[in-house]
Each structure stands twice: as structure tokens, then as C-alpha cells.
Amino acid sequence: MEALGDRESWAAVVKEEEEEEEEEEEEGDSANNIGDAIASTDDEDALKRRISAHPLYGKLVEMHLDCLKVSVMGDVAGDLDHHETRYQQQPKDCNKYPQKMLHQSDLDHFMEAYCVALSKLREAMEEPQQKSMAFISSMHSQLQEMSAIPIAHSNAPAHPLPPPTSSSGK
Template sequence: ANMDQFPLLPSGSKANTSTPLYLTLDNTTSGASTSPVPEPAPAPPEPSTHSNHDRGTDTVKAKIMSHPLYPALLTAFIECQKVGAPPEIVGRLSALAGDLHSDPGDRRQDPVPDPELDEFMETYCDVLVRYKQELTRPIQEADQFFRAMEAQMESFTLGICAFVTTTICFFRFRNWERQC
């Protein structure tokens, strides 16, 4: 199955844990579940077994997750996932997005200035917004095409019905004239 994972900000009583939560978006439908449930990531190895690379990666992830634009980044990602998705998936994603907006989690009030991260977050959000627009365009064009075809078919059928009705009335009138 095609699955994407990405970290969610911890909130509430879970905010004090060091284990990040991950949003898993599965492009398949599950029968029983009505809303996606964030699952905790596996517990990280003990700090003594962490390599410098792992600690650096964890630090970058923590910076990204605490950035003021992180909710916008999640929202943009969710909006991309909704394009072309079945209605039940769109509903679940919309509910998830609503949950993210209603529970902002614990973010640092005064994050350490990081112009490089700020630029990255702004750029990535913009890229996701443009990507959604690019994904949406062919679907909108197809929808417009099918609506135009439907209107033409309806017009054509109404024209045929009007012609048949007029013809039937004409012949009935002629038969009535002959009888009189």
C-alpha cells in the first residue's frame, strides 16, 4: 500500500513526551475506521546508541515541528492528499485538518531565529500550494468537459423529444381532421 508518514506536533498531556507522533495517510480505504488515528512512532533508541547523524536529524525534525509555519505545511500536505481522493477519504482528511487547527499543540512562543529554516518552510508551503493547484487543474478541466457533454446530450435529447412530440401531435391532428 502506498503510505506517507509525517510527524505531528504533540499536544496536551502527550506534549511532554519525547516521542513524536506521525500522521499516516494510507491511499487505500479501510472498512471499519471512520477517521485516521495518529499512531505513536516507535520509541527512539537510548541516547547512548544514537549516532551524531541521528541526533542531528532529530534536532532538525524538532525545529521543523516547532516552527510557526508547521501547521500551514501540514494543511497544505493534507490538501494535496484530498485532490482526487474518494469522498470518504476527503472527509477523514478534512476532520484531521480540523483537529490540527483546533489543537495547535505546544509550540515555543519565541522560537530561535533561523532565517534558513524560515525560507525553507515558506518555500515548501508555497510548493505544496502550487502542487495542489497543478493536481486540481486536470480534474477541473475533465469536470468542465463532462458537464459540457452532459448539457449537449440533454439538449440533443430534448430536441428529439420535442420533434417526436410535435410529429405525433401533427399526425393525430391530421387523423382527427379526416374523421371530421
């Protein structure tokens, strides 16, 4: 029976050691997660700088604003014009960034593909609007034609009937 007790105590010690190791790994993982988060933030900032320094970035922003203009009407479109004007007035000095940042083939492909996608999106949004506007214009023209018809051509009599006279026997 002593051998069984020794095995149980040995198993308990091994289990306790495994639990301690797991706790240490979890603590290390959380420290690594914090470090990864900081590194991730730095990577995101570097990526944002690379994208904004790319020669196609200005075109991409303009195409994005064009898509937004197609999708909205009225005052919002005016606000977008204001933002586009403000963006166009900002200096676009690509020489302030190192040349190695401008020649990133993966980034080039991404920016080109994004510009193509935005162009296709704008076209896809414009087509139904153009059809709707053509329909509205056609209906407006037809309504104008119908309202311009002289009364003589309508179903009403050409000459109005005289008012009835009263025959009260005077």
C-alpha cells in the same frame, strides 16, 4: 641468497603489520559508525522538533492536506477533513519553544520554499480536474438537452400510423 630470504621475511612482517593496522582501523570505523548513527538519530530528532516548532509548520501541514484532498475523492477526502480538523484543534503554542529555534534563516527559507512548492503543486493538480469537470458538465448539459427534445421534432413521424387491418375476406 640469505639476503633474499631476509627481504622476503621482512616483507611478510611488514605486510602482516599493515593487515593488523587495517583490522584495527575497521574496528574503530564500526565503533565510529555506531556513534555516528546515534548522533544522527539525535540530530534527526532535534531537526524534527525545530521543524514542528516553526511558525509555518501549521500552514505547511494544511497545504499538504489540501494537495491530498485534490488528489483523492470520496471517503478518503472525508478522512482528510477529519485529520485536518483534529490538527486544527491542537493548540499551536509557539512560545513553548526557545526563540533561537524559531529564527533559523535556513529553516525559514526551506519552509517558505516548501509552502510555495505545495501551493504550485495543488494548482497544477486542480487545473486538469477543473477542465475535466467543465467537460463533464458540458456533456451532461448537452445530454439533458438532447433527451428533452419532444418526439415531434425527431425523425419519427408526427402522427403514428394506424395499425394494419386484416383483410381476410369476411
